[in-house]
Amino acid sequence: MAPAVDALLLLSFGGPERPEDVMPFLENVTRGRGVPRERLEEVARHYLHFGGVSPINALNRDIIAAVERESAAAGLELPVYFGNRNWHPLVEDTVARMAADGVRTALVFPTSAWGGYSGCLQYHEDIARARTAFGDGAPELVKLRQYFDHPLLIEAFADAIRAAVAELPAERRDDVRLVFTAHSIPVSADATAGPPADGGGLYSRQVAEAARLCAAATGFDDYDVVWQSRSGPPQMPWLEPDVVDHLDVLSGKGVRAVVICPVGFVSDHLEVIWDLDNEAKDKAAELGMAFARAATPGTDPRFARLVIELVGERIGGVEPRRLGAVPGYGCTRDGEPCAVGCCAPARGGRPGRG
Numbered sequence: 001m002a003p004a005v006d007a008l009l010l011l012s013f014g015g016p017e018r019p020e021d022v023m024p025f026l027e028n029v030t031r032g033r034g035v036p037r038e039r040l041e042e043v044a045r046h047y048l049h050f051g052g053v054s055p056i057n058a059l060n061r062d063i064i065a066a067v068e069r070e071s072a073a074a075g076l077e078l079p080v081y082f083g084n085r086n087w088h089p090l091v092e093d094t095v096a097r098m099a100a101d102g103v104r105t106a107l108v109f110p111t112s113a114w115g116g117y118s119g120c121l122q123y124h125e126d127i128a129r130a131r132t133a134f135g136d137g138a139p140e141l142v143k144l145r146q147y148f149d150h151p152l153l154i155e156a157f158a159d160a161i162r163a164a165v166a167e168l169p170a171e172r173r174d175d176v177r178l179v180f181t182a183h184s185i186p187v188s189a190d191a192t193a194g195p196p197a198d199g200g201g202l203y204s205r206q207v208a209e210a211a212r213l214c215a216a217a218t219g220f221d222d223y224d225v226v227w228q229s230r231s232g233p234p235q236m237p238w239l240e241p242d243v244v245d246h247l248d249v250l251s252g253k254g255v256r257a258v259v260i261c262p263v264g265f266v267s268d269h270l271e272v273i274w275d276l277d278n279e280a281k282d283k284a285a286e287l288g289m290a291f292a293r294a295a296t297p298g299t300d301p302r303f304a305r306l307v308i309e310l311v312g313e314r315i316g317g318v319e320p321r322r323l324g325a326v327p328g329y330g331c332t333r334d335g336e337p338c339a340v341g342c343c344a345p346a347r348g349g350r351p352g353r354g
Contacts, residue, residue, distance in 0.1 A: 182264025
């Protein structure tokens with residue numbers, strides 16, 4: 001018999017929605033990580049460039065509205081709650097509201113498709129912290145699985161890649177280079193991502209697999225996987241190459257057109273807009289390279305259907321759909337980690353941008 005579920009919680013990173021929220025938000029993100037004040041001020045300028053407002057909360061509310069429509073169409077009628085790790089609505093407050101509303105068991109959909117500490121285990125920690133903050137009687141919270149290779153995600157990215165190619169000048173479309181990006185993390189964090197039996201590197205392997213699937217779906221035999229949004233100290237190795245540096249390399253090889261696909265991101269939040277639509281786009285223009293950026297899947301109707309499929313796996317006996325061969329984990333109860341020793345916390349930290 002399928003377990004009784006009262007609600008769905010969309011759990012995300014959070015972002016400021018007013019200029020005066022920017023520094024308190026960044027201090028929340030980096031608390032205890034020793035990130036220098038000057039680095040916070042540098043990132044704050046990126047937010048203030050856009051009026052001090054991150055698009056992430058509005059994008060998540062749009063996803064919630066689409067999921068509610070899909071839920072109703074599927075006959076589930078699950079109320080959808082919204083909670084964040086770093087800014088309002090904070091997940092602790094949301095879990096308290098869920099309890100007050102009589103929710104006893106809820107599924108949790110994270111806005112990260114990935115394994116690793118930042119992509120998965122930190123969401124488990126959010127769940128455990130929110131339940132502890134409420135105390136006895138907190139709702140049971142079951143996190144949904146990692147979905148980096150779900151067919152609906154790959155289809156949405158593939159169509160976005162095709163649309164981006166169509167934006168390029170016609171005379172350069174036949175010689176375009178496809179470049180996938182995801183958020184860089186410390187090399188040491190990637191090495192400990194996943195259960196020890198898997199040999200580490202779960203996050204980078206999942207990113208590479210998603211890129212492979214998207215490239216195959218769009219007919220690209222050759223492509224690149226690079227990284228973005230690094231913010232750690234120079235002496236700490238992070239996953240490389242950086243997307244902007246890679247454009248220099250491509251230009252040196254005579255590449256005249258590039259499509260960037262942010263395969264590591266669900267929505268067009270600040271890291272996508274700043275790092276790709278500003279820094280990478282400006283670098284491409286400087287190099288005389290035609291540039292187009294594929295859309296993220298959060299606004300695609302298939303994304304809401306993906307969420308409902310994951311819900312159906314837990315309560316409706318829906319068979320999980322996966323295209324890739326790289327392991328995926330993530331589905332546990334009340335903040336338990338995926339496996340013993342899975343995904344040690346990252347050191348060095350980053351002031352992530354929602």
